[in-house]
Amino acid sequence: MMAVRRRIASTPTRSEHSEPDAADAVLDPHRLERYSRHILLPEIDVAGQQRLSRASIFIVGAGGLGSPAAMYLASSGVGHLIINDDDAVDLGNLQRQILHGTADIGRLKVESARDRLRALNPEVRVTALDKRLDGKELEREARGAQVVLDCSDNFPTRYALNAACVRARVPLVWGAAIRMQGQITTFDHRRTDSPCLACFYPDQPEADGGGCAASGVLAPAAGIVGCMMAAEALKLVVGFGDTLCGRVLLLDIAAMQPRHVRLTRDPACPVCGPQAGTCGSSAVSGNRL
Numbered sequence: 606m607m608a609v610r611r612r613i614a615s616t617p618t619r620s621e622h623s624e625p626d627a628a629d630a631v632l633d634p635h636r637l638e639r640y641s642r643h644i645l646l647p648e649i650d651v652a653g654q655q656r657l658s659r660a661s662i663f664i665v666g667a668g669g670l671g672s673p674a675a676m677y678l679a680s681s682g683v684g685h686l687i688i689n690d691d692d693a694v695d696l697g698n699l700q701r702q703i704l705h706g707t708a709d710i711g712r713l714k715v716e717s718a719r720d721r722l723r724a725l726n727p728e729v730r731v732t733a734l735d736k737r738l739d740g741k742e743l744e745r746e747a748r749g750a751q752v753v754l755d756c757s758d759n760f761p762t763r764y765a766l767n768a769a770c771v772r773a774r775v776p777l778v779w780g781a782a783i784r785m786q787g788q789i790t791t792f793d794h795r796r797t798d799s800p801c802l803a804c805f806y807p808d809q810p811e812a813d814g815g816g817c818a819a820s821g822v823l824a825p826a827a828g829i830v831g832c833m834m835a836a837e838a839l840k841l842v843v844g845f846g847d848t849l850c851g852r853v854l855l856l857d858i859a860a861m862q863p864r865h866v867r868l869t870r871d872p873a874c875p876v877c878g879p880q881a882g883t884c885g886s887s888a889v890s891g892n893r894l
């Protein structure tokens with residue numbers, strides 16, 4: 606801890622940042638200790654941690670992907686998490702949906718999630734939305750967030766959320782896990798060159814095939830993808846590293862082999878294509894975070 610205090614106190618650029626709360630964080634020993642391992646990272650430091658504390662992240666789905674994603678974002682000190690799920694906890698969820706415990710069976714997932722996240726980090730404000738949102742409602746929530754995470758398990762929600770994020774020009778971190786495979790990418794809709802989900806999968810499948818309920822999923826496969834989604838969100842909020850925008854990461858958990866596939870924007874995409882000519886203000890929207 607002392608090393609952290611000394612480094613922060615001696616960092617000459619501290620006052621040069623236009624981060625009005627950074628000084629408060631230095632003076633708050635409780636927050637300094639909680640987030641010390643982040644603050645030690647030059648990519649995050651005090652300024653990055655302050656960005657996290659001011660950020661709102663909208664997470665759709667409090668299941669296998671949403672559980673680890675929300676827990677890591679809460680433990681990381683993201684100021685406001687908005688969790689949306691209309692489902693209740695059942696016994697079959699507990700193998701991988703680690704937000705919920707045996708005593709939560711029958712409760713709404715968002716209520717269980719809120720209690721778990723508050724216990725993990727009381728500094729984080731958690732808003733629980735317990736109904737399935739329509740396109741306009743998804744867009745409203747997306748506009749209020751810096752990053753959106755698609756941790757849902759059905760195609761109608763995924764496509765509606767993608768369209769909402771395209772309209773709101775808010776980055777969408779997208780993940781999926783089934784059997785022993787995972788997929789993750791980021792659609793950074795602040796960028797003019799970012800593809801969207803409909804560029805990736807142009808036609809929404811009529812049926813979702815039952816997802817992991819029909820095919821099964823290795824519990825840590827959901828955990829790995831959810832953790833990666835949280836990492837993408839932290840990068841987008843703080844502004845370090847390279848996101849998966851323009852790449853899809855395919856994970857074969859059985860072989861423990863990752864593979865990247867390039868993904869480019871489809872100019873004829875029915876969701877983001879027609880708006881291509883009106884998305885030229887990326888420099889402005891890019892300053893959103």
Ligand SMILES: [Zn+2]
Binds near residue numbers: 804805871877878
């Ligand atoms: Zn598209």
